[in-house]
Amino acid sequence: MLVVELISGRTLDQGATVEEKLSEEYSKAVNYIELSEEDFKSLGLKEGDRVKISTEFGSVVVFAKKGEIPKGLAFIPMGPYANAVIDPATDGTGMPQFKGVMAKIEKTEEKVKTVRELLEAI
Amino acid sequence: MLWIKNGIVIDPKNKIKAEKMDIFVKNGKIVPEGEVKREECRVIDASGKLVVAGGVDMHAHIAGSKINTGRTMRPEEMRVVRNVAGKFRAAVGRVLLTAPAIGYEYAKMGYTTSFEAAQPPIGALHTHEELDAIPMIDKAALPVFGNWHLVFKCIEEKNLEKLKTLIAWAIERSKGFGVKVVNPGGVEAWMYGGNVKSLDDQVPGFNVTPREIITMLIKANEELGLPHSVHLHCNNLGVPGNFQTTIESIKLAKGFSNSKRQVLHVTHVQFNAYAGSSWRDAASGAAEIAKVVNSMDNVTIDMGQPIFGHATAMTGDAPFQFTLHKLTGARWSNKDTEVETGAGIVPLVYLPNNPVHALQWAIGLELGLLVDSNKVALTTDYPNGGPFTEYPYVMAMLMSRKMREGELSKVNAYVQKATGLASIDVEKTLYEIINMTRSLPARILGLQNKGHLGIGADADIAIYNLNPLETDTSKDFEKVYKAFKSAEYTIKSGEIISRNGEIVKEVFGRTFWVDARKKVDMEAVMNDIRDYFQYYSVQLGNYGVEERWIKKPERLEVV
């Protein structure tokens, strides 16, 4: 188990598949988390492993990847997986806090849901 | 068909000075009696009422990225509710109005035409989208030329033919109406934080001066024979002492002549009519400017009258806007653009007890009073000087010394020593005021069918509850103000659109644009245009506005 600061954002893959949300390619483009090499190792992960992200606002299972990112920070592509765990509070601006939520990351054997299953679970 | 019966008509263009007469309307035009069947006419009894042409606003910022950024920046402006959605659109706005509100408010006042005074060429389509969203009135836009690199190049090369061709090309592509010039050379200097300070300053990076830019643009405009003259926002706007620059700029018209209209229109002159060396000793330069304008037969101006209360400064004069931001500490928007021009926006409030604001207010009135009423049009440079909805205030003030005395007693006493307003005994007549708001602005713009009630004119008519034969405009200023605030009838293209200050029918007017392509050979400039477009961020093939994208375009061809 590890606590990181989670940010979401755009990626090329997410953008290129955003008009095909029900496709396999889109799922792949958004259903992962990037961790620093150090954090990745400390969780004993290898490529293709799954992790459960839990925040005050929900939890979601995604694939884990090593990324070029500082230790203690994690990146998840914007989309339904990210939105299961980000902070919906807008502080009066209308804008949820899509970036910067404390998240617990743990290795899991649970499966990664499809976008349909994610929607059903809400 | 309409039969406006027994009204008291004032129609300066046709020299009609308060005569009782009937007006007939058919197919949106004013026609001779013989062309209508009286029994088929809708009759409007205008007995004892003033009947005039619909008002023409020749200089206002009503559409495009500037006013829209102003709206975005100032939501506090939108809390005044003018109409709740129902039969007509919701309309809101204090001074900055939404597009529906602009159309409705003009119509309520008996105005039926308004010109957007600064269209950035690269944003031309946005301006037209907003013009299209304004109901009730006819409209047009003036694209901005005075800081365009290719204009500078034509002037450096002294290539008049190329400049003429560029103007014809640009006006067609922007579906614009004429040649607007804003702080020539100064906006280019601002791109690196500077400005120009005199007509003979060299524009940084170019071998041209404001004097050359203005002169050559007048020459090109006159050779093309465009309906409207060069429309100039002078250098040094808002700077104490600037009246000298304004006078020098006005004199650049010497040597040009046009039998139909002026060859140079200098706009919102109030902002360019300051004597003194700083705001501590600023004073009015209006009398000197009036003397020069009155002595020339080829120059016209408009007032740019400030109205006490809220306003939003928005001009293509980007360096001035930054100065204003530094002065007041208020919010500041700026836009440097390709097809080179600029713009800035700063909120403002004119306070009667502030000496500078009172001075500005007095100078505007001085210009309106001292300049020959056949040479000065009534404007507030909306929304720079304030709302156009207060035109009736300006009209009443110019006609009544008594009203002015009352107002003067409420403003900062600084104006007593810094201006001559208190001692001006001129009281414009109703005929002159109707000229300054109808016939004159139409003539300045070159709109032959606007601003008058002669046969063949557009049936844009306002009827006011004011009997010119029985009203003493000098004494009855409250009645005058009230009458002009809400027209009893506003008729647009022959349709009654407003009654007693309430909208009764929503219509959409035409957008005029000028096509001077036949006067030039496009090849004279296309290579240069192609060159410059390599450096702009849109393809030449994607630049410009097509007629079919505009709701009701009307092309005026120059032949």
Add this chain to the structure above:
Amino acid sequence: MEDVICTFCGSVCDDGEFDAEKKKVKKFCRLGSAKFSEKERIKAPMVDGKEVSYETAIEKAAEILVNAKKPLLYGWASTANEAIRLGVILAEKLRGVYDQCASVCHAPGTLAVIEEGLPGATLGSVKNRADVVVFWGSNPAEAHPRHGMRYSISAKGLLIKDRKQRKVVVFDVRPTKTAKMADLFIQVKPGYDYAVISALRAILSGNADVVPSEVGGVAKEKLLQLAEMMKNAKYGAIFYGLGVTQSRGRDRNVENAIKLIQLLNRTTRWIIWPMRGHYNVVGAGEVPAWEVGYQYAIDFSRGYPRFSPAEFSAVEVLKRKDCDAALIVASDPAAHFPAAAVKHLKQIPVIQIDPFPNMTTLLAKVVIPSAVYGIEAEGTAYRMDGIPLRVKKILETSYWTDEKILEEILKRVEKLKG
């Protein structure tokens, strides 16, 4: 066909070449190519999952909207101004709520405009004049792939000729792809943008002595270096992204940056501009601004517009369960809103107008497929810098345009309301 205009991201590149036979576009980036490639479409209008005619779906949609006390009309960033205008008028007529994608994207920037204004420029001005360009919490290499080449990093301008004459700075919490192209990369601790900007303002206003040795993870020396670079620029530009608007501070971060720009303009020239996402998200704000006075989060329940993001933004309306129907146009809130907001969307009748099936399709009661602007339909869109472009129709289609669908819905609504 030449000069084809891309309707994907806010860069709205207009130099594409379309091969009608191969149905392929040249010159565009990966995102643009994906935009123009064939993909799965919503086949036909549907009500409750059953295929129906356009007329039937529109009738049903109008009925839902008219029967709702307060419908939410949301989306609008990926459609043309002509459709947006009808959407605003529809919201006004229905006394509903109009909100658009900026609400979860760049709207905090709009709040900052309300506080301090927007000292900006067109992308062409930046291309021609900027000798220093700062990307702050923005990552064009992934979100606007041709931005750098066309306008900002390696663009060949009139006065600034190429990459060599331009310095590029990237501010981010991680070394992004854009950071790799920068002359100077400044890694900020997440949520510390405001503090870093404040430090820069302090240095530039002659108060470097109050700045501690490190701010938000950035060493003071680096801040001094950056301040010097900013001061010495002849014409500088900051392009900010969601790294700023979606993190701690949101609108206040942008407001602080605008104050920095105001300060810099006292000695040289600087502009700031948001890296807007969707190709016409600017239009989705500009059109309502001229029609009803505000850019987003607009409530019409009183018959006139009221603006309040804390109350009338889509996320707040949904979290509060304060709408009883929704019309979603050219957007996918089911995928892009936090779960707490999607929850209510699942409870109310949703009408969707979109060319492509997405997560919102899965929960919509009425689905109306539409033509793709820029490919199958013509209309006006505003690039991220507000430059209007008329996007083109290059392929025939039997799908109706958003404009036509909304026009028909508006007509039915007017009829039903009497």
